[in-house]
Amino acid sequence: MEKIRYFCPNCWEEVLKDTKICPYCGADIEKMEREGTYLDKLINALKSNDYFTARSAVYILGEIGDPKAIDALSICIEEGDPYIAAEAVIAIAKIKGVRALDLIEKAKGHQYVTVRRAAFEAEKILKNREGEES
Numbered sequence: 001m002e003k004i005r006y007f008c009p010n011c012w013e014e015v016l017k018d019t020k021i022c023p024y025c026g027a028d029i030e031k032m033e034r035e036g037t038y039l040d041k042l043i044n045a046l047k048s049n050d051y052f053t054a055r056s057a058v059y060i061l062g063e064i065g066d067p068k069a070i071d072a073l074s075i076c077i078e079e080g081d082p083y084i085a086a087e088a089v090i091a092i093a094k095i096k097g098v099r100a101l102d103l104i105e106k107a108k109g110h111q112y113v114t115v116r117r118a119a120f121e122a123e124k125i126l127k128n129r130e131g132e133e134s
């Protein structure tokens, strides 16, 4: 199993998986997860001007795998910085589903080669995961 990294959605410091209160900024991570604001915060962070924040958010959204993030991630692919767009393609592969397949297929024709490469990588991830499940 690959190790999943977690980040505080308030200050973006890396925290351990079951952290309830962020040791860096004191944010109540457990409460944010319970109230569903964690996902919203991550989706909002995709628009951050801070490269690290936006990229971390893309990564975590892929790990969480909630299909609600797909729309926001597809906007990242269209409008984002090419590296963030590439990361978003991979995140979408982790979320899976019919829309993921379509978006990955579309990303193969993306204007940036980094994103096109990520699309082929994402396709492999999708195929591997399908193999694991059947």
Ligand SMILES: [Zn+2]
Binding pocket: 008, 009, 010, 011, 012, 013, 022, 023, 024, 025, 026, 027
């Ligand atoms: Zn924090």
